Amino acid sequence: MLRLSASGLSCVRGSRSIFHGINLELSAGQAIALVGPNGSGKSSLLRLIAGLLRPAAGRIDLTGGSAEQTPAEQAHYLAHLDALKPSLTVAENLEFWVSYLGGDVARVSAALGSVGLGALADLPAAYLSAGQRRRLSLARLVAVPRPLWLLDEPTSALDAAGQERLADLMRQHLAGGGLIVAATHGPLGIEAREIRLGAIP
16 A cells, blocks of 8 residues: 655754654545645645655655655655746646656646646647646646645635635545645645644744
8 A cells, every 4th residue: 555654854944944853644545734834844845755855854755656766756746836838838838747757648638628728728828827827737747647746735826616626636636545745724625634834933
């Protein structure tokens, strides 16, 4: 069974301790919501798991997945900013990411449809609203299947319909045995165990 565990994680940025001694564990089909005030380290914890930062202490393990890949290589990291090229169309942006992540570009059309952007495939990304840009980023999760989703404020800029669509995608991912760790200031629309991080001292 797929299982993510982290023990004794500490994060130091510059000379400042962001958090220390963080432990978490979740198994296939489970989600964790990271909550806490701005600056408490929610994004930093996601970046540690994603392999974008090195922990000052502690370790992260993903068991039951690919023995030849690191946890980061089996994860999707969705940052709070949407990485899109305005001059490319909606479809071209997603095709780039699918190719970069080693996926099948044949899945692009279905992925866009799953986030409600199928009719906008040929529109330059420069013309998308903030919510549409967010949905285009979310399409990566569908286009290139990976067992671990690391989501930083995933509901940001989404309207009520977009948030419900995201909740449906997360429920489907969990039902298929996936894992989700999400940093959030509000409800995700799914069942998730909360881990609260404190403010920076």
